[in-house]
Amino acid sequence: MDLDLMRELSVRTDSRIVLLVLDGLGGLPMEPGGKTELEAAETPHLDSLAAASDLGLSRPVAAGVSPGSGPGHLALFGYDPLRYRVGRGVLSALGVGFELGRNDLAARINFATKDGSGRISDRRAGRIPSEEASRLVDLLNERVRLEGVETFVVHEKEHRAVVVFRGEGLSDALTDTDPQRTGLEPLPVEPADGSPEAKRSAALANAFVREADRVLEGRHPRANTVLLRGFGMHPALPSFEEVYGLRAAAIAAYPMYKGLARLAGMELLPEGEGIAGEIETLRRSWRDHDFFFVHVKPTDAAGEDGDFERKVRIIEEVDGLLPRILQLEPDVLAVTGDHATPARLRSHSWHGVPFLLRSPYTLPTARSFGERACAGGSLGVFPAQEIMGYLMGHALKLNRYGA
Amino acid sequence: MDLDLMRELSVRTDSRIVLLVLDGLGGLPMEPGGKTELEAAETPHLDSLAAASDLGLSRPVAAGVSPGSGPGHLALFGYDPLRYRVGRGVLSALGVGFELGRNDLAARINFATKDGSGRISDRRAGRIPSEEASRLVDLLNERVRLEGVETFVVHEKEHRAVVVFRGEGLSDALTDTDPQRTGLEPLPVEPADGSPEAKRSAALANAFVREADRVLEGRHPRANTVLLRGFGMHPALPSFEEVYGLRAAAIAAYPMYKGLARLAGMELLPEGEGIAGEIETLRRSWRDHDFFFVHVKPTDAAGEDGDFERKVRIIEEVDGLLPRILQLEPDVLAVTGDHATPARLRSHSWHGVPFLLRSPYTLPTARSFGERACAGGSLGVFPAQEIMGYLMGHALKLNRYGA
Incomplete structure (x- = not known):
């Protein structure tokens, strides 16, 4: 994302954005002809959401490059992960x-x-x-x-x-x-x-x-x-407030993701117990912020363990909780991952990450949420760094560029 | 577009290119599950053209960013709209x-x-x-x-x-x-x-x-x-003649678009009466130029008025006139917009713009012209700045790059 352009065009409004990140969401079939974790999961709520959403496959860093958690999240937040480096220390x-x-x-x-x-x-x-x-x-x-x-x-x-x-x-x-x-x-x-x-x-x-x-x-x-x-x-990222004019909050259970969110100037909210606890926090803080980053970790851990079935079950658990987020009526809701962690590979990978964006201004192209449905979506295959632009645009938080 | 690359590779030939721009062509469904303006329009000629064309969705400026008319046209003409700014004055x-x-x-x-x-x-x-x-x-x-x-x-x-x-x-x-x-x-x-x-x-x-x-x-x-x-x-754009080696002409009814075309060094032709008049001008000037930018304004005005049905009718009117353009046998014919103006939003928007390119060298993927058909097209979702490259390539006006 061109952060200067975002600075120039962003305006504060009452609309609310939720970015729900299932860590390592992207997957692969375990064998030829099979389904990915997300495709295999029974996800009635995500599927009906997809039928009202823009879909695409996002790429966190570069072709063939498997991102760490740092670059993966930096890209989601709109920062160029090749420019802003987050050292291991x-x-x-x-x-x-x-x-x-x-x-x-x-x-x-x-x-x-x-x-x-x-x-x-x-x-x-x-x-x-x-x-x-x-x-x-x-x-x-x-x-x-x-x-x-x-x-x-x-x-x-x-x-x-x-x-x-x-x-x-x-x-x-x-x-x-x-x-x-x-x-x-x-x-x-x-x-x-x-x-x-x-x-x-x-x-x-x-x-x-x-x-x-x-x-x-x-x-x-x-x-x-x-x-x-x-x-x-400290990579000295310009803050969400300064770039996007957003009062952003993060709900994450693991310190590393809290830390990444804090680098971007997000306020950390107490995460509560489990995924349901995170969503309860979201509900309680709904009036105080206009951007919420909600981080779900267990999908990645299951992928790293090579446990296809567990990853499927966690996706299904999130699907079951989705109505609680929808009840809040966010103006923009995006569901995606920071990178792929296919159980097939037992590690982070370079594969496209399914991305779904629901707002009143979408062009739906499929009736289910999965890698292949996303590949043919109206957003195509695109750099993850552009996600913040789409979220801001759909929230009607960007002025027109040029007369 | 890399203008230096175009300068290096472009060659003059007898082939003729028509770029037909329906201002604000891109649209959205008015309600979930509905069709866009272009999808709803009865367009037998555009549909059979699509069945012989490369299709894609173009993006004028950046993710989520709604372009003004200046940046929208600069991108269509191959100029980087973030580099070349056209002030309101x-x-x-x-x-x-x-x-x-x-x-x-x-x-x-x-x-x-x-x-x-x-x-x-x-x-x-x-x-x-x-x-x-x-x-x-x-x-x-x-x-x-x-x-x-x-x-x-x-x-x-x-x-x-x-x-x-x-x-x-x-x-x-x-x-x-x-x-x-x-x-x-x-x-x-x-x-x-x-x-x-x-x-x-x-x-x-x-x-x-x-x-x-x-x-x-x-x-x-x-x-x-x-x-x-x-x-x-004056943004001091390098001219079409200098960059592409094209003797370019513009046919537009509104002064602003004439002005934008003149910035790019196009010759202005008298537009005649209405859309039919523009096409008649095209016919009369056919021998004198090898690139024609034809601008149709009313689609955008209908979108800005939130008038879905009027936008549909204007698209249908253009469809009815299309055979007159095809009779001229352009080597390359592209039909697109400078940005989306969905009636749903009553304003310019950031959404992908349907793009169709007919030449003898295409890879057709659909039998109709519409946003969703274009999303799955052989050009994918791509920056509008690349359009001039495709037009030049399909017109066989670019030398091979490298041995």
Whole structure:
């Protein structure tokens, strides 16, 4: 989306938009001639919605490219995922619910094992149990002190944690310390460009590793060092308020998606219990916002597990709850995913993502919601970045372009 | 369209292209499950043409964005409507048939009423009748003289007119004087950038308003001042001749569309009476040109009036005249619109525009011409800017790219 164009044309109105994202919705048949997860699911409500909707297949990043959760959502929110990059460190920080500031530098930590000669013998410290890692994280927070910056270490799970450096003049143009194989020494963090910020940040990151080694010494049989990778900073997205003039809210159960929504300046609403809880939150907050991003996670998890049937059942559960959203009478309702996660592939994939948009101004082309129905829809196959333009247009929130 | 690529590849041949534009052709069903205007119309000739054509849905500007007539036509002619902007002043000048030069600066004028304290009490001077406004325009043309530029004032209708400043070193980076509400003083024209051209132009525009106030004093009970807005200059489009090697002609009944065609360097032909008159002009000029832009206005007007049935009838009228165009045996005939104007919305809209291209080299996919038939066509959903490429290709007027 051309964000400058959106800034120029967007107007505030009373109309309300709901963007319902089933994570990893797109799918594939398990065998030739078969149906996709969405096509196989019994979805009477989505089907009758489709019969009143514009349909299309959206592409999150580029032909053949499987998007991570960061780029997938950035595209849904109208940001160019190739321009705005969300580093792994940033996603990890968002994933643990850390409120990342504009100047913060984040990196993924792995607890690891270093042998007597200084070489890495286990990149995951024997997948150290979460309780033990959590204690070590506390130690690092208590004892590591660096000149000129604050550091925050937050535990994720098992051997994984996040470190955030907070201070002025930092840069994420940095290389990883993880040598990617055992038997090698960890690498020093190097500045990836010639800026003073990158040099200073590299020095700080290397100091952090030295300090961590000192603090960890003798504390745990395996976790005696840390590997850093995926340095990233807040991508400084222009906010939904500024670009679209929207008072946007997010309803999501998982911290990473909350974090992505917060990057876009959305207000986070308490998600409640399960998918039904999310929709109940939507109902309660209906008057306070004009854009709602509702995120449903379990479809993606089922796809990642290769569990076609479970993904089908979750889609059917969402279908059963759809009338509760429709009762609110949103002016625009879109149902889609941030990418495909076909059970067939057990991972995110590059395939087109089914997209449905219901408003009073649609040109319906099918009577069911599924990948193949969407492929022949009135929106065709299109970049996911354009979705926000369609939502704004159908909500009558865009002025005419040119006289 | 990549105009440089067209410049590089285009070759002159004897083949002839007709681009028949039904303004605002795209439509929507009035109610769920219904047909669009084009789908509802009885169009035996367009339908049999479609059965021999490539079909697609074109998008003029961007997802969700409703184009004005300027951007809509620029896209049809292959120019990037986000790069080449046609200001309201320019469109107004074109609309009254003023021959805008490359250095001319145009602005829309509203006659308005200023009270004793200098505040605007009526932004339209009580919608002053055209005859009275026309007299005031004559007065301004006789009596306003500015240092270093010529000025031309042309009346449009009622309180609306256009002023054109002609001279060297002008700029349209200027703010409006219209305060947009009554009870406020008019604003001074300010330069919108730091260039000397903008400063000089702002001073000239402000001097024009002062002079106009002086000339108008005591001449009319309500129209005692002018408000200026929509400053714009000739967008300096590369010509059809230069880019495509085409001797292009335009047949259009309304001055604005003639003006847009002239911006692209097309020759204007006398349009004759009604749609049949336009086609008669086409026949008479058939030997003199190899590209014909034929513009039909009433479809858009019917859509803007919310008159579904009238739009249907106009489409049917065009269908009835189609054999006269086919008799000429154009090598390439395209039928489309510059944007959608669904009666459902009573305005221009962002929806896909049906596009049909008949040549000896097509891949037909349907037996009727309509939005949904086009959505599934061999051209898919595509940017309107690409249309000129297709026309040139099917006319065999493009060399191969690369060996």
